[in-house]
Amino acid sequence: MMEALRDLLTDANVRWVLIGTLLLGISSGLLGCFAMLRRRSLMGDVLAHTALPGVAVAFMLTQTKSVLPLLVGAVIAGLVSTACVDVITRYSRIKEDTAQGLVLTVFFGVGVVLLTHVARTGAAGQSGLNRFLFGQAASLIGNDVKVIAVAAVILTVLIVAFFKEFKLLAFDRGFGEGMGINMLALDRLLMLMVVVGVSIGLQAVGVVLMSSLLVTPAAAARYWTDRLEHMLLLAAAFGGVSGIVGTVVSLFGTRLATGPLIVLAATGLFVLSLIFGSRRGLLRKVLHQLRVRDRVARENLLRVLYETYETTGVDRGAEGFARHPVPETVLAVRMGLRPRTLRRVVRIAERFGWLTVQRAAGDPNVGRLIMLTNEGLAEAQQVTRRHRLWEMYLMYEADFAVDHVDRDADDIEHYLPPDVVEELERRLQMEGREPIVPPSVHPL
């Protein structure tokens, strides 16, 4: 199998095809970022579908299937369709999305009719225009690849050159206009670039799925970064990889249509990003929630221990309360936790060095005994103080009813940043209210 793959890759024509789909993926990924951020994702779909009649007409006029005239046909059809969407939204009450749907289906319908006509009138067998529906990268020859490569390189250079302007266009067009930058011209340029970018992909990916190669890599890249520069690089990489993977699978014996394979590869990358994305991925979110939950449980454990000392322990004034062991079963009841959950929390707190666990000597019914360490007591003091500050704030300043206070305090106090705690302290002191927990943590 590896040998077959090597044979495939040394084939000159195959290498051409791979270069073509690689460049195609890269330029689509880059353009897709701006199309998506400019909220023009759907326009890629419109452009791809409306290119079909353009391709068919170009073939009927020239009777060749060399890529350049067909590309010109696709670009012209794309421009006509964007003009149609513009005119419809400007001069009628139809909104943009409806206009896009209208133009897409009408043009695509006309394209299919023309394609059928071409097939009936003979030259059909050789025309191979059907590949424009779902794409067949294997049909690319050296000349096609050269055209695609030149166009893809020009698109990439333009994106790098106008990066600053396109960023402004996508983020805040009005502000750019206010500065006197010709945003309309930039918008048109970007649109033209998307038209070209979609058109060069038609032969390899097909009209039905081309917009997916535009949008999917960009959408996937967004999960990994909050910086536009990095998003562009990632989208280009995702697009390029999808192009290569789809093409190799297609060429490697299967002879399946390339378009769906490339799109499946891109979708695979998207799903991976959705789950593992370092910025917005689901896994990150879940881990974050788990961490918060652990922290809340840990802090609640410390507070319950502290409050137990307060009620049953010996007050030693400035030195705080005397520490004594508390049975785990008592804690479980007071915290409303199942024993197993409590054990997990205790284990974590133990790892922090906040408490020690002892077996009750002799009496197996008592179970494990928990005692705070000195550090644990200091930490517990802070946690308890923060909780009471927040409770008092809710009661006296935010006028919550007393029986509403505890629940709200439990939820939010764990998120309070230190400067907010200080502000709370200052305010409550001004009012002459202070929680009864010692204000500062001191070594015991």
Place this chain on the structure above:
Amino acid sequence: MSLDKEIAVEVHDLTVAYHRRPVLWGVDFALPAGHLIGLIGPNGAGKSTLLKAILNMVPAASGWVKIYGKPYAQQKRLVGYVPQRESVDWDFPVNVLDVVLMGRYGHLGLLRRPRRADYEFAMACLEQVGMANYARRQISQLSGGQQQRVFLARALAQEALVYFMDEPFAGVDAATERSIIGLLEQLKKDGKTVLVVHHDLQTVQEYFDWVLLLNMRLIAAGPTEVTFTDENLRKTYGGRLTILSQAAHAFSQPADALVGREGREG
């Protein structure tokens, strides 16, 4: 000639229509330089539209705008703009410094990258609005007041003489409002002219030394103490102008609707 006498912005017979429906009718005014000017009027009075028409962001049906005596098109670099906060997607993948740097684009021109001096200037602007510590923060993490400060810093980065601000106080907390007004006072002291769309009638006299009262047409313009009168406010917010808006509405309807109504009445 003193700075006071100089005219920073002159607007003549400005009329704007959306889909044939007029929203501003023949607005005329001249703003003296070095003032902090409130643009006051009810909802739908065309305040934002007036700003956008001055900045050529919406096409005017008639009229012209001059900035320091020359057509706006030649004076774009003298003008700074703070759009409404909701006008952009705050989830956009840029950080605070990126946004402020956009204020430099007008000076940079096409194809040129921001240089070290631009970065330093942008940081200084962030410092001025008290947001220097947030330079690398992703903009989606900002609160409403912080977003507004970032927009102000971006406007400062434009180094303009005349500023147009669309509701910079909308949805910000009291502390931010105070610091924004402090910043505007500073701009005025530096001889800049600042036109601010403002909603809260309570604070007009405190904040602005000049006002424009607008309701589809200009009601009054002048120093606050002589212009911000009960009489003028009644004209701005009162019912008399509803005729104008009804006429505009009727005008924007399809022709057969008008015919139909005439037929019924006749």
